[in-house]
Every structure is written in C-alpha cells, then in structure tokens.
Amino acid sequence: MHSHSNQVAIWTITELSEHANVSTATIVRAMKKKGYSGYSDFRHSHLNQKRDSIRYSILNHVDGQIRNVIMQNEVELTNTLANLSISTIEDTIHLIKQAETVYIFARGPSEPTADEMCLKLELLGKNAQYFHDPNVIKQISKRIQHNSIVIFISLNGRTEELVEAAHNLSEKEVPIIVFTTVKDSPLAKLSDELFLGFQSGVTMFNHYEVHSRLPLQIMSRILLDSYVIRTQ
Template structure:
C-alpha cells in the first residue's frame, strides 16, 4: 500500500486509475520522470500532480523520493542489502512481474484448462520467437505425461496446419504480445472449427484474445533493457506455463490414484 493516503480528498475516475496504476507498477514507476510516467500511464502530468497532492504529497518529486526512501528501509531479500539502486531495481522488477502475474491467475481457468488437455486426444502447440523455448519445454513435459503433442513454430506451417487440425483436439498459444500475425490468423481459423484454444499472453488488449477460450494473462513490466530489440521478458509466460503443467500433473496423478 502506498503511504500518505488522505481519505478526505476523493479521487476522480482518472485519478483513481493513476493511483491504481502506481500501485501495480511500484518498482518501475520509481525509475520514471513525471513525463515518462505520463506516457506510460496515458494521463496528463497535471493529473499526476493533482492525484499526488490529494494523497498528501507536494508533487511527483516528493512522492518518488518518499518511495525510494521507503524501499531502502524495507529490503525484502538479502541479495539487495549490498546492491546499488540499479541492481535493486532489476531484482524488484522481476518480483513485480511475478507477483502481478500470480494476482491475475484464476483457479477456474486452471481447472478448465486441465480438463481440456485431459480430454483432448491431440494437443496443438503454437509459438514464435523467444516464446518457442517455453513451448518446447511444454511439449516435452506433456509428452512425458503420455499426451500426444504437435508443436509448430514456423510461420508458414502454422497457417497451413491450423486449417487441418483434427476434430476434438485442443490448441495452446504461447505469445507475449498476442498479436503475431500468423498466430492470430491460426487462432481465427481454429475458432471457426470450434477447437478450444488456450492462450498464454501478457497483453490484455491482444487481438488473439477474441478467439480465446481459456486465458492465462501474465504481467509484463514496461522496462526493457534491450530497447532496440524485441526481447522483452518472458518471465510471466514461464511462470504460467509451469503452474499449468504442475497443476495438470497434480490433478491427473490424483485421479489416476483415486
């Protein structure tokens, strides 16, 4: 919870949105200037200042310095004790992605997905780019659990295979941004064929979502240390993939021994 809350000043909808945004992006927001925060949160700098003043701060500088000071006195991990501010931010950014991804998970989605995977005689797995390593691990683990898996990552083959998927199968898409053209096209095709689709992504506005039956929505921080390249963190996808597979193992083993 953020400090200096003043309940006497009621926030407008846009101000409440900003305050919630700051709460969800505590670690990364501390690294931004007020202009950068304005761009990331898509609000005006005036809204930022007005919101923080209602919460008892004199302005953005006061808020940011207060957060940095609080963070320095509340070191949750020993690795941070002797680390400078830059390394602390790197570590805490990963914690932020982990915690927010776990907050997004829904038990009903996990349970329903387990049933889909259990009932499907064949599971189609689709991924592109850096997400392919996560898909490869999922493919291997599902095969070790005696599931028949067909994994595809070539963009041209993905489009062709989508039109030839066998009935009663299930499809899993692992895509960070959820907007890779060939994956969206494949999802659209499968939707017309009534093939249940499970999507792991970190983009709540992804175009692939309109074709999704079961959604695992992760959290992606805005900071990318490799700005010139499309190599954003896949930590949230890795977390969700592991939770899904481990949950599948637990449920299937329980049923087999029950």
C-alpha cells in the same frame, strides 16, 4: 535470545530452557508478552523473517538501478499470480485431458517455453505437437479438428501468423488456450481460456523484441504442475 538468534531458530523450547536456565513456562509467558501465541508461533515468525532477509540480502549490496532490475522479477511474479484464475486452470486441465492431440504454437523468444511445455506433456503420455514455423502454423491450423486443442504462447498476443491461425481454429470451434500478457490483444480476444500474465514493461534491450518471458514461464509451470496433481 537476541544474542543467539541462529541457535534459537533451531532449538526446541526445552533446549532453549536449558541454555537460558529458565523454565519453559517462563519462555511461554515471555512470548505472549511479546505478542506471540507461544514459542512455536515465535519460531515460525522468526524463521520467516530470516528467510526473507537471506532472500533479499543482495539488495543491500547493489546500487539503485541494479536493485530495480532485480525487483522487476518480483513485480512480474506477484502480479502474474494475482491474475491467475483457478477456474481457468481447472478448465484447461479438463480440455487437455479430453484432447486427442495438444498442439502448441509459438514464435521467437516464446519458443523455449512452448518447447518445454510440449516435452512435459509428452512425458505425461499426451500426444503433443509443437510448431514454430509461421507457414507451417498457418497450414496446420486449417487441418486441426475439434477433438484437439491448441495452446498459443505469445507475449504480446499480436503475432500475425498466430492470429491468423487462431481465426482458422475459431471458425472450426477448436478450443483455444492463450498465454499472453496483453488482455486486449487479438489472440486474447479469440481465446476460450486465457492465461494473462503481467509484463513490467522494463527492458534493457530497447531496440529488440526480447522482453522477459518470465510471466509465460510461471503460468506454464503452474498449469502443468496442476495437471500432474489432477491426473496422477
């Protein structure tokens, strides 16, 4: 089995029995002695180990600095998923379903995430509008009614025009959904529903505001995929 691990991963117990020239009962007993409940349990574990090995095989061929760059993505993914709340997802789905219009506000490098979210909502039949111009955002926020909702996408949650817009909406009791990575940011504090991602803080572009938007993209995808499940 060690010498033919690739084949064993796809063989049934009968096929393994034929190739090893032993009975299936012998194989089951051998698996139990190795700590598995049976051959199926062994195969499942074996396949998972092979997937992990392939998934991270690149780490065996890079130096420490590149390895750290690669693993920062896993850190952001894992911690962002850990921060997610199912009640926040379900409540936001309900708000989107009930809203006459879904407005999305974003600035700078967060704009592509907002643009994708708007497109997907439109494909799902929602009246969605996305704005990134700071002056338009501030003016539009004064006219939005409480039968709509507004989604803010901001990595640090401190963008001045977005915070001003959120204050305008809060005064009119318009539901505010915020995607950010900073829990104590002004936008987070003004939110009715908060999607809090994890930002590793590591960037190779120290003099520019181009930190990874991966946490925002992950949360956006999870929300919209969940929305499809609940509405389709």
